[in-house]
Amino acid sequence: MLRVPLPNMMLRIDSDRLQTKLQERREFIGFVSKATHGVALVEGFFLILSAFTAGLPSWLAMALGFVAVMVTLYSLVGLIITWRKGYNAEELYQELKDMDRTEKHSSIIAINDGNRYLLYHDRQWGCDFFPNHATADNETENVRLLSDYLSTGFDIPKDDFTLIRVTDETHEKYSTEHEENRVYDYTLYKAHIKRMPDAWRSERFHVDSKDCRWMTCDEMLSDETIRRINHDVVSMVRDHA
Known part of the structure; x- marks a missing residue:
């Protein structure tokens, strides 16, 4: 199993599948951008002209001209391949993410x-969860999305809370959908509430079509459904927040 690090995210990719993917893309690896090939092609063309117009000895002009032709042909082939295939680093990144x-x-x-x-x-899920959102690749973007989600989804102004990143944990669970163990990456944030909304002061309340409640970690772990589905997350919050 190969772990490929990306900004604020760790991808877990089976080494055999990675080997297969790299073999599929081996003919494209090493080719630079279209712009780079284009510039090299123009430079090679002018190098050919220089070789035969600079008044060099014939043997030196022939040698320089041969090298210039090879460089130009290589650049031309590279440009054709990159133009036809249109493959770039972003596409390889997306394939690795998939x-x-x-x-x-x-x-x-x-x-x-x-x-x-x-x-x-x-x-x-038929279960009570902590507020949560899919993690973005970039930390700044992730905090922005979490702030929007919490403010909009739980009816609290953004000025009334701050988010602090606490810890990251990786848990392996059995996935009923895939019928195998899968890895779950969790990033825990603690929200410091500066002013609690009036609606939140009840033990149970309703905001933005959500039924909300307050529970201790012991109460959560005593609940059969929460314990079965989310025991690891409750333990993470209990230990770090």
């Missing part, structure tokens, strides 16, 4: 009131 065996990259937001934490009910 090979990632990580089931989910998720950012968790821990919001506490004393020893109680804010949860919302996910109807699809």
Whole structure:
């Protein structure tokens, strides 16, 4: 298993699949951009002209001309290949991301009131979860998305909270969808609430079509559904937030 690091994210790719992918793309690896080949082609053309117009001895002009022709032909072939195939580093990056065996990259937001934490009910899973959002590749973008999600989804102005990154954990769980163990990457943020919304002051409340509640970690781990689905995340929050 090869772990390929990317900005703020770790991809887990099976080494056999990576080897196969690199073999598929081996003819493109090493070719630079179209612009670079284009510039080299023009330079090679002018080098050919210089070789035969600079008044050099015939043997030197022939040698220089031969080298210039080879450079020009190489640049021309490279330009044709890169132009026809249109393959670049961004496409290879996307293909590697598609090979990632990580089931989910998720950012968790821990919001506490004393020893109680804010949860919302996910109807699809039939389980109460911490506020969460898919993790973006870039940390700045991730914090922006989390702030938008928390403000819009839980009806709290952005000026009334700050997000602090606490820790990252990787957990391996059995995926019923794929019928194999899959890796889950979690990034934990703690929200420091400067002013709690009035609606949040109830033990249970409803905001933006979400049914929310406050629970302690012990209460969560005593709940059979939460314990079965989200035991590892509850433990992470309990230990770090």
